Amino acid sequence: MPPSALTENIKIQNANGDSAQREVSKSQGMSVSPIDSFHSPLPSASWGMHHKTGLTNSFRASAAGTAPLAKLLKPFKEEDIKILLLENVNQTGKDILSQQGYQVESIKSSLPEDQLIEKIKDIHVLGIRSKTKLTSRVLSHAKNLIVVGCFCIGTNQVDLSYAAQHGICVFNSPFSNSRSVAELVIAEIITLARQLGDRNNEVHQGIWNKVSAKCWEIRGKTLGIIGYGHIGSQLSVLAESMGMDVIYYDVVNLMAMGNARQVPNLEALLSAADFVTCHVPELPETKNMIGVDQLNKMKNGSYLINASRGSVVDIPALIDASRAGKIAGAALDVYPAEPGGNGDYFTNDLNTWAEDLRSLKNVILTPHIGGSTEEAQSAIGIEVAEALVRYVNEGVTLGAVNMPEVTLRSLTTDEPNHARVVFIHQNVPGVLRKVNETLGDHNVDKQMSDSKGDVAYLMADISSVKEGEIADLYHELEKLEARILTRILY
Numbered sequence: 001m002p003p004s005a006l007t008e009n010i011k012i013q014n015a016n017g018d019s020a021q022r023e024v025s026k027s028q029g030m031s032v033s034p035i036d037s038f039h040s041p042l043p044s045a046s047w048g049m050h051h052k053t054g055l056t057n058s059f060r061a062s063a064a065g066t067a068p069l070a071k072l073l074k075p076f077k078e079e080d081i082k083i084l085l086l087e088n089v090n091q092t093g094k095d096i097l098s099q100q101g102y103q104v105e106s107i108k109s110s111l112p113e114d115q116l117i118e119k120i121k122d123i124h125v126l127g128i129r130s131k132t133k134l135t136s137r138v139l140s141h142a143k144n145l146i147v148v149g150c151f152c153i154g155t156n157q158v159d160l161s162y163a164a165q166h167g168i169c170v171f172n173s174p175f176s177n178s179r180s181v182a183e184l185v186i187a188e189i190i191t192l193a194r195q196l197g198d199r200n201n202e203v204h205q206g207i208w209n210k211v212s213a214k215c216w217e218i219r220g221k222t223l224g225i226i227g228y229g230h231i232g233s234q235l236s237v238l239a240e241s242m243g244m245d246v247i248y249y250d251v252v253n254l255m256a257m258g259n260a261r262q263v264p265n266l267e268a269l270l271s272a273a274d275f276v277t278c279h280v281p282e283l284p285e286t287k288n289m290i291g292v293d294q295l296n297k298m299k300n301g302s303y304l305i306n307a308s309r310g311s312v313v314d315i316p317a318l319i320d321a322s323r324a325g326k327i328a329g330a331a332l333d334v335y336p337a338e339p340g341g342n343g344d345y346f347t348n349d350l351n352t353w354a355e356d357l358r359s360l361k362n363v364i365l366t367p368h369i370g371g372s373t374e375e376a377q378s379a380i381g382i383e384v385a386e387a388l389v390r391y392v393n394e395g396v397t398l399g400a401v402n403m404p405e406v407t408l409r410s411l412t413t414d415e416p417n418h419a420r421v422v423f424i425h426q427n428v429p430g431v432l433r434k435v436n437e438t439l440g441d442h443n444v445d446k447q448m449s450d451s452k453g454d455v456a457y458l459m460a461d462i463s464s465v466k467e468g469e470i471a472d473l474y475h476e477l478e479k480l481e482a483r484i485l486t487r488i489l490y
């Protein structure tokens with residue numbers, strides 16, 4: 001096939017008119033012959049995919065004679081899609097992405113910023129966990145990136161608004177590791193109450209120190225949960241089943257599980273709880289949410305647990321409270337600065353107080369393992385990788401955290417000359433009219449548009465699209481002032 005607009009390396013400018021120079025290899029630049037794509041016969045997309053047979057649900061339904069075949073929307077060579085997975089993403093996720101034929105590079109740790117900037121320059125899809133910081137500075141180098149998968153719950157490590165403004169969709173896994181975190185906290189409550197960490201260390205050092213003073217059962221004790229979301233509410237159920245009384249504080253009025261009770265403010269929780277545990281997201285409002293004042297309001301001899309984010313607890317204040325005997329013990333899984341990977345050191349070079357913290361009695365320190373179980377990681381790998389495939393292949397944003405959720409029912413192989421237009425744009429008046437004028441010569445079979453903040457996402461399936469018209473459509477849409485990113489999938 002002769003070179004055409006479809007195979008050019010098209011650069012686009014971002015909405016502000018500066019040259020973000022995003023290569024539209026994400027849609028047009030990677031096109032093989034549109035004829036090949038139009039008649040792509042094998043449904044390998046993994047949305048609803050049966051992993052053994054490789055058939056999509058709709059394909060299987062069709063095989064049973066109940067529905068037409070779902071059409072693959074891949075106007076690119078799968079092997080041209082470059083994916084970088086950092087922080088030891090689970091094999092389940094790697095497999096789903098590799099089975100698509102994408103180029104997948106997987107690295108066990110996060111990368112220092114300068115290396116990340118180099119790597120991010122030419123990838124289309126990036127998978128991270130909690131450690132990799134995707135700041136606006138880092139993302140400004142990501143000229144080809146269309147989507148980020150956070151293989152975790154938290155998305156505070158990504159500048160979500162910058163990403164949306166630059167047409168980069170971000171997904172996470174909202175609850176696949178919640179149970180694992182809740183179970184870790186249960187283990188920590190008993191470990192702290194019985195001083196198990198210290199006893200264990202002593203015997204490992206050959207020291208026999210059999211004590212019962214200040215060691216407690218957890219039955220009848222009060223657990224105070226700050227943040228009663230997926231993790232907090234799961235923990236509530238587990239704690240009650242072990243005989244604890246549960247109170248919780250949340251900015252939202254939430255239904256109590258079992259006999260738990262919502263308290264009106266943080267102070268009420270701190271003054272009543274024997275164990276205080278934090279399960280809030282990292283936000284400006286949750287920064288140092290537990291500091292000197294809050295520690296003072298806690299009961300004498302109570303315990304503090306933080307498996308949310310390192311910014312939530314003022315650790316130097318906790319060190320002082322522990323030394324003063326105000327706090328009988330603490331368990332921390334997260335820290336303001338965390339090592340990049342296994343084998344790195346947790347020292348004062350990372351956090352100036354690290355060695356003071358390490359020296360405290362009855363303080364459990366874990367390396368951000370709240371969600372680190374086989375079950376959680378395997379489920380997260382599948383969930384996030386499937387969302388990435390769905391987004392790359394079909395433009396569907398269901399589950400996105402920084403873009404509106406937009407989907408249309410799949411195009412089918414009964415509709416061979418259809419194309420799916422994805423147009424991410426500034427949420428300003430008049431854009432839909434202009435887009436529909438551009439699409440005007442085609443029948444818009446179905447269309448959905450929604451906005452989130454400053455960014456809007458439009459998806460339209462149009463019919464009777466001739467091969468040569470796709471590039472023209474693309475160029476016309478790219479001319480619209482409000483556009484952030486255009487993709488045409490067919």
Ligand SMILES: NC(=O)C1=CN([C@@H]2O[C@H](COP(=O)(O)OP(=O)(O)OC[C@H]3O[C@@H](n4cnc5c(N)ncnc54)[C@H](O)[C@@H]3O)[C@@H](O)[C@H]2O)C=CC1
Nearest residue numbers: 153154227228229230231250251279280281307308370371
């Ligand atoms: N240690 C680990 O490995 C893991 C840590 N996490 C962290 O745990 C956090 C919580 O996770 P989920 O329960 O899934 O989140 P979630 O979003 O389901 O629940 C968070 C709750 O906190 C509440 N909240 C927000 N701001 C608050 C404030 N200022 N005061 C009181 N409540 C407030 C929200 O209303 C919500 O109910 C995540 O954001 C993540 O940072 C999550 C998974 C694993």
Ligand SMILES: O=C(O)CCC(=O)C(=O)O
Nearest residue numbers: 129130152153154371372
């Ligand atoms: O397992 C991880 O890397 C991150 C867990 C976590 O903090 C999260 O899911 O938000």
